[in-house]
Every structure is written in C-alpha cells, then in structure tokens.
Amino acid sequence: xxxxxxxxxxxxxxxxxxxxxxxxxxxxxxxxxxxxxxxxxxxxxxxxxxxxxxxxxxxxxxxxxxxxxxxxxxxxxxxxxxxxxxxxxxxxxxxxxxxxxxxxxxxxxxxxxxxxxxxxxxxxxxxxxxxxxxxxxxxxxxxxxxxxxxxxxxxxxxxxxxxxxxxxxxxxxxxxxxxxxxxxxxxxxxxxxxxxxxxxxxxxxxxxxxxxx
Numbered sequence: 352x353x354x355x356x357x358x359x360x361x362x363x364x365x366x367x368x369x370x371x372x373x374x375x376x377x378x379x380x381x382x383x384x385x386x387x388x389x390x391x392x393x394x395x396x397x398x399x400x401x402x403x404x405x406x407x408x409x410x411x412x413x414x415x416x417x418x419x420x421x422x423x424x425x426x427x428x429x430x431x432x433x434x435x436x437x438x439x440x441x442x443x444x445x446x447x448x449x450x451x452x453x454x455x456x457x458x459x460x461x462x463x464x465x466x467x468x469x470x471x472x473x474x475x476x477x478x479x480x481x482x483x484x485x486x487x488x489x490x491x492x493x494x495x496x497x498x499x500x501x502x503x504x505x506x507x508x509x510x511x512x513x514x515x516x517x518x519x520x521x522x523x524x525x526x527x528x529x530x531x532x533x534x535x536x537x538x539x540x541x542x543x544x545x546x547x548x549x550x551x552x553x554x555x556x557x558x559x560x561x562x563x564x
Contacts (some may be wrong), residue, residue, distance in 0.1 A: 353389050362539050366437075366494050369542045381544055385552055388536045392556070395532060396457050399525055424465045425470050426553035427472075428454055433501045433534070434541040437494070439487045457507050498538050504532035 361368040372380055431450045435443045453467035489497070509530040513523055531558065541549040 352387065355384065358543070359539060362493075362498065362535065362542070365491055366542055367488060367500060369489065369539070371542070372544055374454040376543075381548060384540065384543065385555070388540070388552065389555070390535055391491055391515070392533065392536065396530060399529055418561060420465065422554055422557045424468065424553060426550050426557055427480060427482055428468050429505070430537065430541070430550045430553055431468075431471075433505050434537060435546060437497060437501075437541055439489055440484050442475060442479055442482075442484055449474075473492060496534075502534035505537075529558060 358369055374381060421533060428450055431446055432454070435447050449471045450468060457463065457467055465492075488494075506527045509527065510523075513526060537549045537553055540552050
C-alpha cells in the first residue's frame with residue numbers, strides 16, 4: 352500500500368514519474384492496484400450512501416441503457432475521449448478525434464454508437480501493427496493540465512444523471528466529487544498500465560453500478 356500511495360502523489364505533481372508497467376506477465380500488479388482502488392471507491396460510496404441515501408434514491412435518474420452499452424460501450428468511448436491523450440502519439444490523436452467525431456454524429460442522428468467505436472478500434476489496431484508507435488512526452492505543466500481538466504470535465508458531465516439541478520446542494524457536490532475521484536483513478540491506471548486497464552476498471556465500476564440500481 353505504501354508503494355501505491357507514493358506513486359499516486361506523482362499523478363498530481365509530476366505524472367512522468369509514474370513508472371509504466373506492461374500488462375503482459377504483470378497480472379498480479381494489476382489485480383493489486385485494482386483491488387486497492389476498488390476498496391477506496393467502495394469506502395467512499397458507503398460513506399456517500401450513508402449520508403445521502405434518501406437523496407440518492409430521489410436525485411439520481413436511472414438511465415435506460417442495456418447491459419452491453421452501460422458496462423462495455425460507454426467505458427470504451429469515455430476512456431478514449433477522456434484518457435487516450437494522456438499519452439502522446441499520432442495514433443492516440445487519430446483515435447481521439449475519430450471516436451469523438453463519430454460519437455457526435457451518432458448522438459446527433461441517434462445512431463448506434465457501438466458500431467462506430469468498433470470500426471475506429473479495428474482501424475486503430477491495424478494502423479498500430481503497421482506503423483511504429485513513438486511515444487512523445489508532454490511537458491509537465493501540459494500533462495498536469497490535461498489530467499486535471501479531463502478529470503474535472505469527466506465529473507461535470509455526470510451532472511446529466513442528477514434529476515434536480517435547480518440548486519447545487521451538498522448531495523450534488525458530493526456526487527460530482529465521487530465522479531472526479533473515479534476520474535483520477537482512471538487517469539492513474541491509464542498512465543500506469545495503459546488504456547486497456549482503465550477501460551477494464553471503468554467497466555468493472557459500471558457493472559457494479561448496473562446491478563446496484
């Protein structure tokens with residue numbers, strides 16, 4: 352735990368010091384980090400539930416999404432839109448702008464988002480195998496800005512889940528803070544283990560939430 356905590360602090364001061372671990376043959380490390388963050392988020396959720404249980408029942412709208420969309424499609428496109436640019440290379444820029452554009456088109460014309468995401472990911476995998484991917488590092492200030500900006504934005508967009516937005520009361524603030532906390536966790540996992548780990552962890556959270564509705 353001490354090692355994890357010592358690494359987490361770099362997310363807020365110097366993300367380049369977060370030592371990247373390849374997912375292959377390091378499944379124990381992934382499970383260890385996943386377990387740690389799940390415990391933190393569960394404890395926060397329990398505290399949040401104990402204080403605002405009645406408010407949560409009244410104020411959180413249940414979005415009518417099927418299991419696949421809620422637990423797999425949404426984590427993929429949200430992680431691509433909010434986290435893929437934390438690592439700088441041409442393919443990540445391509446993936447970000449293509450998914451953002453296709454998602455916007457599908458949202459405007461009420462088309463199936465998952466089809467466009469699958470197409471983008473297939474093209475991305477083909478290009479990644481064909482071309483050498485060179486990682487370029489942002490300067491410290493820019494990377495910190497991206498982490499804070501995307502994470503706060505990630506929390507704010509979840510306002511759509513709140514029914515009563517007439518006043519920004521304590522429940523709404525804590526709810527948004529909870530989403531921001533999750534956003535920071537996902538940023539850390541993306542930098543530590545890569546996109547697949549942040550997508551997987553996001554999916555786990557959404558699966559738990561889906562069955563707790």
